[in-house]
Amino acid sequence: MTIVAVEPSERAVVEEFYAVFAAAHEHDRTGPYPRIARFAIGFEDQWDDETVAAHVFVRGGAVAGGYALRLPHKDNSHMAMLRTLVVAPGARRAGIGSALLEHATGVARAHGRRVLRGESPAQGPGAAFARAHGFSSGLVEVRRALDLRAADPGRLAELRREAERHAAGYTLERWRGSAPERLLPDLAVLINGMNDAPMGDLDVTGEHWDVERVLAMERMNEAADTLMYATIARHAATGEPAGYSALAVPRSRPDGWARQTDTVVLRPHRGHRLGLLLKLANLAWMREHEPDVEHIVTWNAASNSHMIAINERMGFRVRDEWHQWQRPLDAPAG
Structure with a gap:
C-alpha cells in the first residue's frame, strides 16, 4: 500500500x-x-x-x-x-x-x-468523515434542480416578459463557447461582482479577476470539453456591463444535465429584475441548441435569499444540502 x-x-x-x-x-x-x-x-x-x-x-x-x-x-x-x-x-x-x-x-x-477546505453533502459518509477529522461547516449551500421536462414553457415566457418590463434601459448580449475578445474586460468586471456572494464563516477573501484570468477560465472550459452558454446585460445609456449568467453543457458523453455557473448583477444595477431576465433568456437560448438537456443544477448559499427566490420562481426544487468544510491546520485531525 x-x-x-x-x-x-x-x-x-x-x-x-x-x-x-x-x-x-x-x-x-x-x-x-x-x-x-x-x-x-x-x-x-x-x-x-x-x-x-x-x-x-x-x-x-x-x-x-x-x-x-x-x-x-x-x-x-x-x-x-x-x-x-x-x-x-x-x-x-x-x-x-x-x-x-x-x-x-x-x-x-x-x-x-493554515486552512484546509473541502465540501460534501450534509448527509452521508463525506459529512461523517469531515466531522470525525475536526472539520467544521463554514457555509451551508443548497443544491436545486430544474426539471425541464416538467417545466411550463408558458410560465417561463410570462416570467421573462415580466422581467423585461422591469429591465427597460438594458440590452442583452450572448455567446456560445468562448467569449468574444472584445467582451473579456466586461466579463472580468462582472465576475468580480461574484465576490458579493455570501460566504458564511469561511476563512476566505474575494478573488480578483482580470482579462488574463478570464482567458485561463476559457481555456479550462475548452480543455474540459465544456460548452458555455452566456448572456450579459448592458446599461444602454452608459454602456456599462450590468449582469451576467452562464450555463455549462458537456460537449461529449452528455448525461442530460447542464450546470448553472455564475449569475451576478452588479450593485448599481440591482432592482431591475436583471438576474431573473438573464437566467431566463440564457436558459431559453440554451434549450434551442441543446434539446437533450433535461435538468439544470445549481447551488446557492442557504442565506442567499434573493437568488433562491429567483430560482424557485423558475421552478428549481431542492435536491439536497451541502457543506463547505474548513479546518485550521494547527488543529488536531480528530
Whole structure:
C-alpha cells in the first residue's frame, strides 16, 4: 500500500482514479457529477497563480482512492482546497481516507497553508468523515434542480416578459463557447461582482479577476470539453456591463444535465429584475441548441435569499444540502 503522485500525462492512472470517483458518486447517490474530461483537467495547473497536487492510494496494484488539492498563490494563498477526496466503496473503513487526508494535510502545510477546505453533502459518509477529522461547516449551500421536462414553457415566457418590463434601459448580449475578445474586460468586471456572494464563516477573501484570468477560465472550459452558454446585460445609456449568467453543457458523453455557473448583477444595477431576465433568456437560448438537456443544477448559499427566490420562481426544487468544510491546520485531525 502506497500513496503516489499523479501527473496529468499518466492517462491510465487518471482514468483509474476517475473510475473510483464515479463509483463513489454512484454508490453514495450524490447526483450528477463531472464527466472525465472535467475531472482530468482538475489535475492540471490551469491558472498561473495556482498549483494542483494530486495523489492516489494504491493497494494491490490498483487505485483504491485519491485526492486533488488546489493551492492558490495569489488570492487566498493561506488556504488549500480539497477538490476531491474519495475512496472506492469496497475499500472503505480501512483507513485509506484518513491516510489520504493526512497526506494532503502534509502537502498543504509544506506549502505554508493554515486552512484546509473541502465540501460534501450534509448527509452521508463525506459529512461523517469531515466531522470525525475536526472539520467544521463554514457555509451551508443548497443544491436545486430544474426539471425541464416538467417545466411550463408558458410560465417561463410570462416570467421573462415580466422581467423585461422591469429591465427597460438594458440590452442583452450572448455567446456560445468562448467569449468574444472584445467582451473579456466586461466579463472580468462582472465576475468580480461574484465576490458579493455570501460566504458564511469561511476563512476566505474575494478573488480578483482580470482579462488574463478570464482567458485561463476559457481555456479550462475548452480543455474540459465544456460548452458555455452566456448572456450579459448592458446599461444602454452608459454602456456599462450590468449582469451576467452562464450555463455549462458537456460537449461529449452528455448525461442530460447542464450546470448553472455564475449569475451576478452588479450593485448599481440591482432592482431591475436583471438576474431573473438573464437566467431566463440564457436558459431559453440554451434549450434551442441543446434539446437533450433535461435538468439544470445549481447551488446557492442557504442565506442567499434573493437568488433562491429567483430560482424557485423558475421552478428549481431542492435536491439536497451541502457543506463547505474548513479546518485550521494547527488543529488536531480528530
